[in-house]
Amino acid sequence: MEKVIIIRYSEIHLKGKNRGYFERVFHVNLEKSLKGLRHELHRLSGRWLVEKFEAGMEEEIAERISRVFGVHSYSVGLLVGSGMDDIFEGVRRVAPSAGTFKVETHRAYKNYPLTSMEVSAQIGGRLLSERPALQVDVHEPQSTVYIDIRENGRALVFGSFEAGVGGMPVGTSGKGLLMISGGIDSPVAGYMMAKRGMQVELLHFHSYPYTNEGAKQKVIALAEQLSRYTLVTRLTTVSVTHIQEEIHAKCAAELNVTLLRRFMFRIAERFARQNEMKCLVTGESLGQVASQTIEGLTSSNAVVTLPVLRPLIGFDKDEIIERAKKIGTYETSVLPFEDCCTVFLPEFPATRPKLAFIEEEERKLDVEALVEEAMGTAETIEF
Amino acid sequence: MIYLDNAATTRPDGSAFARAASFANECFYNPSARYGGGFSAAAALNEARGSLLSRIADAAKYELVFTSGGTESDNFAIFSAARRGNAVTTAGEHAAVERPFSELKNRGVEVRIAPVNRDGSADAAALLSLVDEKTALVSVMHVNNETGAVNDISAIARAVKAKNPRCVVHSDGVQAFGKLPFRMTNEIDLYSLSAHKIGGIKGVGALVKRRTLALSPLLCGGGQEGTLRSGTENLLGALDFAYAAEGVFASLSSRFERVRALQARLWGELDANLFTRISPENGSPYILTVAAAGTRGEVIQRMLWEMGVAVGTGSACSSKKPYSRVLEACGYGKELLGGVLRFSFSAKNTEEEIVEAARLANEAVREFQQKV
Structure with missing residues (x-):
């Protein structure tokens, strides 16, 4: 009898002929998330089994599994022999001692001498005679004991299902580039794309010395927290200091932010293309701030041809905060380090900038040279 | 590197540290231990205590309690002295005084804050006008850490005591100790010190207190520092503080x-x-x-x-x-x-x-x- 963790996956069964590919990626991701812990990972039909881990490590393993996209649910259970006595021994370990219960049996091994119903009835009966405080209730039991009879003389016994994060294995939906700012929204946007299987790479813009070292450390901390889900452990930073100075010196103040964002999108797209990333991802939410009006979004989109995915576009701030708290990035996001220095912020930013005006102002700058220069400041941090 | 942020912290005095480390490394015993090694450690600690105290006050009237730094000393002084009535401070104080005063409010003590002059020094007349017979504590920093303005804390303390002799007077001396020539006068009851502002290591400070003043400890436990500050003594830090002070006071x-x-x-x-x-x-x-x-x-x-x-x-x-x-x-x-x-x-x-x-x-x- 051995403690094991049973992992069931979601949506992969929908993938027809690509199923093998999805399962391989899922397997690799599970292994990544369990890195550093002794274990063996085996596939059963339609599920994975984590076995042979050190005693007492099941909680840590379950915690890590709970963050892997593609996991539909998981259970901590026991691997036992498939004889009725062995099964009953396992059931005694996971069954409650009082209250109402039922036994639910599933047979993957269809040649088992008893039917599922018979197994449930016999095991339930033995349990009842041993524990008088138990009562059977097949409709709304307080607890359920699950028995899963596998091939090769083995069975799984467990007492509960824990919900996984769902989604699809990271890496099965291509690579995208998240523009991560240090605020609350962008990590959530990254999480949501990773949930749909995207490998989310990270790009952060800073304007040192107008912004500080603390802001960068904060983004690295966010990236680390996010990586528990996205499994991406690197971050590239690019300096837009000179660009901000140039815009400030030459262009209309109210367009400051609009113009800077257009530069950020250009740089992001160039970086994405160089690194085979197929889209840009941002944490923008419609109307949240001056630059996130439909006019603002349009002006940024106008300088790129890669698709820009904005998974939070229809979310309220409250909804985003709730998700950030769940993911664990919220506390870091609200640390008081500005990622964009107030020095350059206009008092009244344009909320509905006209494209013609933007382009006219932009002609005062050597856009290509500034983008190239910024690309030269790219630094990749592995953590 | 041109280092001009010495009010934040100073480069440690290497020779003071080496001296302290070599002693503490050998004599690592718990100063509370009742055998030879423990007594040696306690003796060294008390020598450091005496040496530091002698720099600033008369050992007949004052004693020195080692703490973890200026912040703890300030907290200790404030929470000990202000338990009822009102407490007076200035708008120029370091956060280690300003925050405890905010907390006093939550604990039911009336807090009165005197304005500062344009240079950050306390408006002494305004401060004095806030003191009455119910004032339990007045806390005025010695040197303002943001501007360098010096408060004449002896004169302020004298005037406060003239108005209310039972009022406790505290001063945060972190930016003054080892920098300005100063000795504590009778009217000042409590004075906070920090080691790392004068070449000592971080994590050590002291509260100098008038012997006759009773304080209640922030930390209770093994009863170290005459029951005023429990926790096994930081011998390395205390020695280092004393040696660093020896250096700065010599010149x-x-x-x-x-x-x-x-x-x-x-x-x-x-x-x-x-x-x-x-x-x-x-x-x-x-x-x-x-x-x-x-x-x-x-x-x-x-x-x-x-x-x-x-x-x-x-x-x-x-x-x-x-x-x-x-x-x-x-x-x-x-x-x-x-x-x-x-x-x-x-x-x-x-x-x-x-x-x-x-x-x-x-x-x-x-x-x-x-x-x-």
Whole structure:
């Protein structure tokens, strides 16, 4: 009898002929998330089994599994022999001692001498005679004991299902580039794309010395927290200091932010293309701030041809905060380090900038040279 | 690196540390242990205690309690002394005093805050007018850490005691100890010290207290420090603090004169068109605070760091709390508040460093003005 963790996956069964590919990626991701812990990972039909881990490590393993996209649910259970006595021994370990219960049996091994119903009835009966405080209730039991009879003389016994994060294995939906700012929204946007299987790479813009070292450390901390889900452990930073100075010196103040964002999108797209990333991802939410009006979004989109995915576009701030708290990035996001220095912020930013005006102002700058220069400041941090 | 942020912390005195470390390494025993090694450790600790105390007060009237630093000393003093009635402080205090006073409010003590003058010194007359027969505690810092303004704490204490002899008077002396010539007069009851502002290591401080004053401890436990501060004594830190103090007090007046010349030189070299002086002329020479109107101190600070100069600042580049609470209380407007820089000296700074730092500060501000 051995403690094991049973992992069931979601949506992969929908993938027809690509199923093998999805399962391989899922397997690799599970292994990544369990890195550093002794274990063996085996596939059963339609599920994975984590076995042979050190005693007492099941909680840590379950915690890590709970963050892997593609996991539909998981259970901590026991691997036992498939004889009725062995099964009953396992059931005694996971069954409650009082209250109402039922036994639910599933047979993957269809040649088992008893039917599922018979197994449930016999095991339930033995349990009842041993524990008088138990009562059977097949409709709304307080607890359920699950028995899963596998091939090769083995069975799984467990007492509960824990919900996984769902989604699809990271890496099965291509690579995208998240523009991560240090605020609350962008990590959530990254999480949501990773949930749909995207490998989310990270790009952060800073304007040192107008912004500080603390802001960068904060983004690295966010990236680390996010990586528990996205499994991406690197971050590239690019300096837009000179660009901000140039815009400030030459262009209309109210367009400051609009113009800077257009530069950020250009740089992001160039970086994405160089690194085979197929889209840009941002944490923008419609109307949240001056630059996130439909006019603002349009002006940024106008300088790129890669698709820009904005998974939070229809979310309220409250909804985003709730998700950030769940993911664990919220506390870091609200640390008081500005990622964009107030020095350059206009008092009244344009909320509905006209494209013609933007382009006219932009002609005062050597856009290509500034983008190239910024690309030269790219630094990749592995953590 | 030209280090001009000595009010934040100082470079440790290497020889003091080596001396302290070598002793503490050998004599590692618990000072409370009742065998030879323990007694040796306790004796060394008490020697350090006596040595430190002798720098500042009369051992017949005062005693010294080791703490984990200035913040703990301030908290200890304030929470011990102010339990009822009202407590008075100034708008110029360090957060280690200001925050405990906020907490006092929650504990039902009435808090009265005296305004500060434009240089950050306490408005002594206003402060005095807040003291009445119900005042349990008055806390006034000795040297303002943001401007260098010096409060005549002896005179203030005397006037407070004249009005209410039972009132406890505390002063945060963190920026004064080992820098200004000063000895505690009878009217001051409590005085906070920190080791790392004078070449000691971080994590050590002391509260000097009048012997006859009863305090209740913040930390209870094994009863160390005469039951006033439980926890196994930090022998390494205490020795290091005493040795570092030995060094600075041996040459306190020559250092004072030297630093005064450095401060004057720096002010002379800074471009008068760019900088406004915040520090008073008669303040501590160890601090020179200036403001470059319309700039951001924090940004200039980082530009200077990249140029090889470390300085302090009066503001954080944050949209939520952009300006120094203390300098706002001094009555400065936004133009200057945003661009505050604090240069703070050590006698180890050279004149060349000062000239170079001033040149770079001028350059950084010009660059900022040109770009922003």
